[in-house]
Amino acid sequence: MFKHAKQNRVFQDVVEQIQDAILAGKLEPGTKLPAERELKDLFNTSRGTLREALRVLEQKGLIEIKLGVAGGAIVKKIDSDPIIQSLALLIRSGGISLEHLAEFRIKIEGSIVELATQRAIPENIQEMERLFKEAQTHFEAGDWESFLKTDEAMHTYLGIMSQNPVFQFIQKSIHDNIHQYYASYLPMNHARTLENLKDFEKLIAAMKRHDSAAAADIIRDHVERFSKKMQEKTMGAGRD
The missing domain is CATH 1.10.10.10 (Winged helix-like DNA-binding domain superfamily/Winged helix DNA-binding domain)
Structure with missing residues (x-):
C-alpha cells in the first residue's frame, strides 16, 4: 500500500x-x-x-x-469535529466581524430554512414545537440564559431538518458559538426575548403550511434585525 x-x-x-x-x-x-x-x-x-x-x-x-x-x-472515523473546533476558535477570537457573520447567515440560513421546510416531516414540526414551548417556559421564567440555549438548539435543528450534512455542520458551528456576541453586544431582556420568540412562532407556522419562501423570509428578517441591533450597539460603544 x-x-x-x-x-x-x-x-x-x-x-x-x-x-x-x-x-x-x-x-x-x-x-x-x-x-x-x-x-x-x-x-x-x-x-x-x-x-x-x-x-x-x-x-x-x-x-x-x-x-x-x-x-x-x-x-478514526472521519467527522467534522476538528473543523467545528477551528471555526469555533475563529468566532471566539473575534476573527469574524458582526457584519461578516450577519451577511453569511442571511444568505445561508435562509436557504437552510427553505430546504428544511420543503423536507419537513411531522416529527420535525413536533420537535420544533417542543423546543418552542421550552423557550416559552424560559421566557415566562425570565431565564434569558436558558432561553438562548434553547434558541441555539432550534437554529441547529433547522440544519438537521435540511437533511444536508454540510448545512448541519454550518448551523452547529455557528450557533454553538454565536451567543458570545449577544452577551457582549445585545444581552437578552424581556422585550428582545419576546421578539425572538414571536419570530420563531411565525417560522413554525410557515413550516406547518409548507410555505418555504415565507419561512426563508422570516429567518432572513430575524437574522438581519437582530444583527443590526448588535451593530448599532457596537457603534454606540465605539462613540462612548
Missing part, C-alpha cells in the same frame, strides 16, 4: 500517502497502522519525520495515537 517517500518532500509525501489510503477506504476506521519501525522502512524516512507526519494526521482527525504496549496509530 505504501512506497518510499519522495526524498525532496518526504514529510508531505508520508502525510499524503496515509491520508489518501484512509480517504480511499483502503484503511477502514479501527484499523491499526503498521508499527513505527515498519512504517519507517516502508517510507524510507527517519523516525522524527514519521512521528511528525503522524501528529499532523492526528490533528486532522484521521488517526488517533494511543500509547502503551497495545498502542499505535489507529484510523
